[in-house]
Amino acid sequence: MSTGERPALRLVPAPAVEPAAPVLGAVELLPGRVRAALVDLAGELLWRAEAAYPRGAADRGEIDAALAEVVRFPVQPMGVGVAAAGLVDAAAGVIIEVNEVPALHGYPIAAVLTGLAGAPVHVEHRARLQVLGDRWFGPGRGRSTFASVSTGEVLGVGILYDGEVLAPPGGRSGAHMTVAASGQPCTCGARGCWKTVATTPWLRAEAERRGLGARTVRELAETGDPLLEDYAGNIALGLVNIQQLFAPGLFVLHGEAAEGGERFRAAIERRLREDSSWATGAEPPRVLVNTGAADDIALLGGAGLVLSHN
Ligand SMILES: [Zn+2]
Incomplete structure (x- = not known):
C-alpha cells in the first residue's frame, strides 16, 4: 500500500451457517493480505472475509488489526488452520519470516488467533498445506500418499506421505530445488532453481x-506453440525429482496449469513417466489438474489441517 492506509475490509456474505453442524476455521496469511473462512465437513466455504495490510508493515499492530478484522467467525469453529506464506515454526505456531513483511518475523500467529477465535489453532506453510485441501476435499480423498503442486507465479509442492504432511523444520516447498548446474540467477541468490x-x-x-x-x-495452448511443451517439461523437472524420492504417484496441479488444458497436463505427465519409467515397483505417476477456484485451495488446506488434528 503506497498510502500507508489500510484498505477497507471486504466482507463477502455467504449462505447462513447452520449452527448445529461442526465447522472448520481457516486463515490464509499472505504478504499484504489476510483471509479467513468457515468450511463445512464437505469442503464448502460457508463464510469468508478478507482484509489488506501494508506489505512493508514494520509494526505488529498492523497485522494484529488485520487479523482482528477478518477473524470474526459467525459461529465457533472446532479449530482453525492457518496457511501461512514464508517460513513457519509449526510446533511453536510462530511465523519465522515472510519476505517483504518485517512485522511478521517471529510473529506468534497461533497465540494471536487463539485469542481471537477461542479455538485450537494449527499453523503450516501454505504450499505444503494445500495437499491437505486435496486430501480431505479434493482428488486426494482416500489417499495416504500423493503430492499437490502450485503452478504459475508461485511454485511449490506439498507432499502427503503415509498420511503425514512432509514438513521438516527448515524445509521448504521445492521451488528452490536446483535443476540446472549453471542456470539463471534466482531471487534466493542461488542459480538454476x-x-x-x-x-x-x-x-x-x-x-x-x-x-x-x-x-x-x-x-500458447490456443496457438499450439511448442513453447508450451517446453514449459511443461520444466514443470515436470521438479516433479520427477519428487517422484524419484517419494513416489507419490498422484500429482494434483493447481493454479496456472488449469489454463493449459489437456495437452499441457498430458505433456507434464508424459515427461514424468518417461523420467521415472524404470521405477517398476512404483505406481505410475498420474497428473490431475484441479480446476476449482485457485484462491480457495490454501483455505481448504487450513480446514484440512484442523481435520488432520482431530
Ligand atoms: Zn532459488
Whole structure:
C-alpha cells in the first residue's frame, strides 16, 4: 500500500451457517493480505472475509488489526488452520519470516488467533498445506500418499506421505530445488532453481525471446506453440525429482496449469513417466489438474489441517 492506509475490509456474505453442524476455521496469511473462512465437513466455504495490510508493515499492530478484522467467525469453529506464506515454526505456531513483511518475523500467529477465535489453532506453510485441501476435499480423498503442486507465479509442492504432511523444520516447498548446474540467477541468490524455469516469469521472458505473440499458458495452448511443451517439461523437472524420492504417484496441479488444458497436463505427465519409467515397483505417476477456484485451495488446506488434528 503506497498510502500507508489500510484498505477497507471486504466482507463477502455467504449462505447462513447452520449452527448445529461442526465447522472448520481457516486463515490464509499472505504478504499484504489476510483471509479467513468457515468450511463445512464437505469442503464448502460457508463464510469468508478478507482484509489488506501494508506489505512493508514494520509494526505488529498492523497485522494484529488485520487479523482482528477478518477473524470474526459467525459461529465457533472446532479449530482453525492457518496457511501461512514464508517460513513457519509449526510446533511453536510462530511465523519465522515472510519476505517483504518485517512485522511478521517471529510473529506468534497461533497465540494471536487463539485469542481471537477461542479455538485450537494449527499453523503450516501454505504450499505444503494445500495437499491437505486435496486430501480431505479434493482428488486426494482416500489417499495416504500423493503430492499437490502450485503452478504459475508461485511454485511449490506439498507432499502427503503415509498420511503425514512432509514438513521438516527448515524445509521448504521445492521451488528452490536446483535443476540446472549453471542456470539463471534466482531471487534466493542461488542459480538454476526450479523456480527460474517453471514459473510464469520464465514463460513470459522465453515467449518474448522467441518473438511469440502468445505469452501465457492459455494463449500458447490456443496457438499450439511448442513453447508450451517446453514449459511443461520444466514443470515436470521438479516433479520427477519428487517422484524419484517419494513416489507419490498422484500429482494434483493447481493454479496456472488449469489454463493449459489437456495437452499441457498430458505433456507434464508424459515427461514424468518417461523420467521415472524404470521405477517398476512404483505406481505410475498420474497428473490431475484441479480446476476449482485457485484462491480457495490454501483455505481448504487450513480446514484440512484442523481435520488432520482431530
Ligand atoms: Zn532459488
